[in-house]
Amino acid sequence: xxxxxxPNLAPLAGLLGTWxxxxxxxxxxxxxxxxxxxxTFGHAGKPFLxxxxxxxxxxxxxxxxxxxxxxxxPEPGRIELVVAHPSGHVEVAVGELAGTTLHLRxxxxxxxxxxxSVTSLxxxxxxxxxxxxxxxxxxAVDQPLQGHLTAELRRA
Amino acid sequence: xxxxxxPNLAPLAGLLGTWxxxxxxxxxxxxxxxxxxxxTFGHAGKPFLxxxxxxxxxxxxxxxxxxxxxxxxPEPGRIELVVAHPSGHVEVAVGELAGTTLHLRxxxxxxxxxxxSVTSLxxxxxxxxxxxxxxxxxxAVDQPLQGHLTAELRRA
Numbered sequence: 001x002x003x004x005x006x007p008n009l010a011p012l013a014g015l016l017g018t019w020x021x022x023x024x025x026x027x028x029x030x031x032x033x034x035x036x037x038x039x040t041f042g043h044a045g046k047p048f049l050x051x052x053x054x055x056x057x058x059x060x061x062x063x064x065x066x067x068x069x070x071x072x073x074p075e076p077g078r079i080e081l082v083v084a085h086p087s088g089h090v091e092v093a094v095g096e097l098a099g100t101t102l103h104l105r106x107x108x109x110x111x112x113x114x115x116x117s118v119t120s121l122x123x124x125x126x127x128x129x130x131x132x133x134x135x136x137x138x139x140a141v142d143q144p145l146q147g148h149l150t151a152e153l154r155r156a
Numbered sequence: 157x158x159x160x161x162x163p164n165l166a167p168l169a170g171l172l173g174t175w176x177x178x179x180x181x182x183x184x185x186x187x188x189x190x191x192x193x194x195x196t197f198g199h200a201g202k203p204f205l206x207x208x209x210x211x212x213x214x215x216x217x218x219x220x221x222x223x224x225x226x227x228x229x230p231e232p233g234r235i236e237l238v239v240a241h242p243s244g245h246v247e248v249a250v251g252e253l254a255g256t257t258l259h260l261r262x263x264x265x266x267x268x269x270x271x272x273s274v275t276s277l278x279x280x281x282x283x284x285x286x287x288x289x290x291x292x293x294x295x296a297v298d299q300p301l302q303g304h305l306t307a308e309l310r311r312a
Binding site: 044048050063068069072075078080082084085086088089091094108110112113114 | 159200201206208219222224226228231234236238240241242244245246248250263266267268269
């Protein structure tokens, strides 16, 4: 998009663009699995990044997860995330940037009546030049918070 | 996308595609405004539609609102919506389809600490051939639920 980047977003400018790579999922209740991921961060001149992620199975390419939302910086240094998940969940999180590593902890995860119980999400986005390492931990279905997804992405 | 439509989505198949048109916004606390809207519904073979909306000001084309989420049909006849808003809100709603009119009422609207107070959202999507009429009512900033947005869209 052609609008100049909102100044609040300067510390997150390195995230802008499309990222692709491979990840691994695990959880106490499931078999581990490998996936391919595409994640994009865009902007339109306002103090938020549009965020979208999609993953496909590494073995047969079937669609796995998608999610979309917004990474907000309503005031300099204040980072917030809102995400909708087709699993029937929505997520509100607050973030902290340490160097080029962004850590986000959910303040609210709530679902529709038919969604599985998810109570907490934590995300880490570690930017290292043209490599983005993404981790997600989740407390769900009566399990304590634990590592769920780890991916290493490169700028596409 | 090339996957066949999930059978649960059959009653909503008419929404699939890209819709464009013009709308009008109003609220007790603001001046009325006119906008251009683009809304898309896509699918990937799973029992939900991916939903995205963006609006621009009718007068000078500046970006106004965007939102994105998923319209779920986890079981036949059960319609649910999850949406993330860059205003810092997330929305969970349940829907009812009467003929080709979908009415959605929020069960949860929750925001980040810096978001304005929004307590309730109601949406109506009325499909009339290649015309989609969209209405959104909102209870926010201590105002009662009231009409906020009305748009008439055509299949792009």
